[in-house]
Amino acid sequence: MPTNRRFILERRPNGVPAAADFRLSEESVPEPGEGEFVIRNIYASLDPAMRGWLDDAPSYMPPVPLGEAVRASTVGKVVASKSADFPVGTWVSGLGAIEEYSLSREGGFTRAIDVSSVPSPSNYLSVLGAVGLTAYFGVVDVLAPKAGQTMLVSGAAGAVGSLVGQIGKIHGCRTIGIAGGPDKVRRLTEDYGYDVGIDYRGKDRAAIEAEIRTAAPGGVDLVFENVGGDILDATLDCLADRAVIALCGLISEYNSVEKVGARNIWQLIVHRAMIRGFLVSDYLPRFAEGVTALAGWMGEGKLRFDEHIDRGIENALPAFLRLFEGTNEGKMILQLGEP
Amino acid sequence: MPTNRRFILERRPNGVPAAADFRLSEESVPEPGEGEFVIRNIYASLDPAMRGWLDDAPSYMPPVPLGEAVRASTVGKVVASKSADFPVGTWVSGLGAIEEYSLSREGGFTRAIDVSSVPSPSNYLSVLGAVGLTAYFGVVDVLAPKAGQTMLVSGAAGAVGSLVGQIGKIHGCRTIGIAGGPDKVRRLTEDYGYDVGIDYRGKDRAAIEAEIRTAAPGGVDLVFENVGGDILDATLDCLADRAVIALCGLISEYNSVEKVGARNIWQLIVHRAMIRGFLVSDYLPRFAEGVTALAGWMGEGKLRFDEHIDRGIENALPAFLRLFEGTNEGKMILQLGEP
Structure with a gap:
């Protein structure tokens, strides 16, 4: 037994x-x-x-x-x-x-x-579970990208983030990924098709902000946020007008007793921008649509x-x-x- | 001369x-x-x-x-x-x-x-200047209230906030105002038609949160935020699902060198809620609409x-x-x- x-x-x-x-x-x-x-x-x-x-x-x-x-x-x-x-x-x-x-x-x-x-x-x-569906609905429904927009993704080498960047490219966006360490950052551009990879390791908020600004001189239109903390604050300083931030997760905070949240929300007023939280479970009635799209892109070799x-x-x-x-x-x- | x-x-x-x-x-x-x-x-x-x-x-x-x-x-x-x-x-x-x-x-x-x-x-x-138009477009365009929704306003006895509450009532909302000190809180209900007035003075975030929760047991659907800091964090803990927060100002922070922002943004995920910043100047093409509506309500004796x-x-x-x-x-x- x-x-x-x-x-x-x-x-x-x-x-x-x-x-x-x-x-x-x-x-x-x-x-x-x-x-x-x-x-x-x-x-x-x-x-x-x-x-x-x-x-x-x-x-x-x-x-x-x-x-x-x-x-x-x-x-x-x-x-x-x-x-x-x-x-x-x-x-x-x-x-x-x-x-x-x-x-x-x-x-x-x-x-x-x-x-x-x-x-x-x-x-x-x-890819066909909550992770893939989170990436799919976060991009397609919350960010609703238009071709030519600049999309920034934190946790970009992670399970969700790596798919988000690829779905952004499929929609014609310029994609910038943030990840920690040279190996992950290399994979951003080599494996996941990001246009630019930024390594946040060992950098303070000002240094991260400077790198985002260099990668997106006109500001960031769309943000898929998985991390929070200094990365989110640096991002808020680099928004384009009417930017949309899809808030998926805040992994930098989950083990913290004191939360820092988003210190820089004044920039939401300056840029008439929004932060919108979402949960994949709300999309249950549309899961079949998401799985079909993801499986289709897999079949076409577009999703690593x-x-x-x-x-x-x-x-x-x-x-x-x-x-x-x-x-x-x-x-x-x-x-x-x-x- | x-x-x-x-x-x-x-x-x-x-x-x-x-x-x-x-x-x-x-x-x-x-x-x-x-x-x-x-x-x-x-x-x-x-x-x-x-x-x-x-x-x-x-x-x-x-x-x-x-x-x-x-x-x-x-x-x-x-x-x-x-x-x-x-x-x-x-x-x-x-x-x-x-x-x-x-x-x-x-x-x-x-x-x-x-x-x-x-x-x-x-x-x-x-009332017919930026203050009135900020209240008008913040409510009508950003919050887009439906009759029966609960609207929370911080800085509720202020120039913008006092008008926001009244415009909320005109749209059939239940209105909760937060202000500082007994005189202002009295004016919330007596002068500006708020259903509930909350005094934040001398209270910490947990105490403010408890008062909001008592006033809105089902959560807050719409928030007009003028203040930030502890008041915003307490509010974030009391959101209804799919709440909308119109971010108008952050007066508690303007003289602070270190910004606290919104520490509690995890709640945006929990409630699939959004914070959206706005500026009245974006509504310049619609100012005539706003002035007409505000002057009309003044004429009907609906705006104090x-x-x-x-x-x-x-x-x-x-x-x-x-x-x-x-x-x-x-x-x-x-x-x-x-x-």
Whole structure:
């Protein structure tokens, strides 16, 4: 009888999550009731937004309860079922948890996926999952780019940012990416088609601002913000009139107790600009449109995407912390089992 | 021969403007050349935004040059003219300076005004001037309110804020005003029709947030922001989904060297909300629409507005500083001469 190892939240992290905030429990594999099925999880998505779910703070989702497995998007295979819709052997994706087996039921967020059409089932956690859809709707709906506009992307070598830049190019934008370290910055132009790559590492706000200004002398029309902090403030000083900032994430702040936010919002008045927050989940009714577009661009060879896969539930924390250390190269995924 | 006293910027202020930053010069009254005319200024508008014009920082207007009179909107009368369009005796309003006489010319920003239709020519610096038009376009165009929505206004007893609340009521909104001190808060509900008045004085961010939440248990749909700082951060914690924040000003920051901005922008993601900066000058092509609407509401007795008039160019600085001390009651105007 296999055991079900689960990555349990024991204590709410204060700042950077620590080993003592979590526990690996060993439980028995659940049995499905009527209409239920058991998924053997093969991949779990590790995303910056998960940091917020660990706090007991008002947000767009309830906090992960103490004593429960940490919430994550997953891809897996049905191994036991009392549901005609999800027979044994079905590949599925949904909002589950970091655990080797999950109990799910019909009518929830779990859906069947077609793994024959993609290079790897894990792609449903990257380019065809929330990451790809976040990039798609953030660009197409929030920024609504016009050909010839200048688009600035922070976290540009990350899972979302690398796709944002490429979708911006597909729409005819001039793209400027900001990332940390020479390797990532090289990948911005070589792998992800950015016109300019800026390395923020070791630079203060004024130096970052100077580089953005050099790259966009007429100002930045569109901003896809993943980072916040000094990078956002430097960006606010380089806006073109009527700039739009799509606020997707603030990874520089997730482990900070004191938030800095956007100190430079006066520039929103100067340039009649706007910051608009968005969540991919609001676009659920349009997910099919997004997946179709992304799969189409993949098929045409227009989208390069990378996945960084660490293995084993025992590595859940160090794999998650890579997102904040910037040591992942591509969408961060934890592999929990063999396909 | 009269002299022309002028309020000259001598040095750029560091923080709160001080007496030594300015000088009162006595010069001869200018002579008009061909197409020019001389205005005897009777009223000058004192606005928070003028603080920014004193800094040597990139903004939507060039800084006031050192050695020049401080820029201000004015109302006055033509006393000498070589322009057929602006004969002696014409009442005019325009973007001039704090000085007793100004030289102006045809084709500039100075326009003739009809003082017979208003209680006082100074109204062209308040309800029918930039202040009234800022309130009008900020509400009608940026916030675009729907009946039944909850509108929060900071600086709600101020020149702009008092009109914003009343225009919000005209559009069927429930209005909550924030102001400083019991007298102003009393005027919010008694004079300006706010449904709820909140006093921020002596309260920290958490206490302000608690009062907003009590006043708007379902969250705030529309925000007209004049203040920034703790008030903006407390507001961001009380947004309804898809809230819109019209960013008009940040008076709490204008004399600060270190800006705090909006620390709490994570809430923009949580609520898919937006902050949008705007400038009344962008609505120049629609000013007639705004003046017509405001004059119409005045005629119907739906708009109460107050003017706080201090007298004498020698009082320019203390009168200006009232805006930051909060000791003005209504639109701050400096009277430079008799009508």
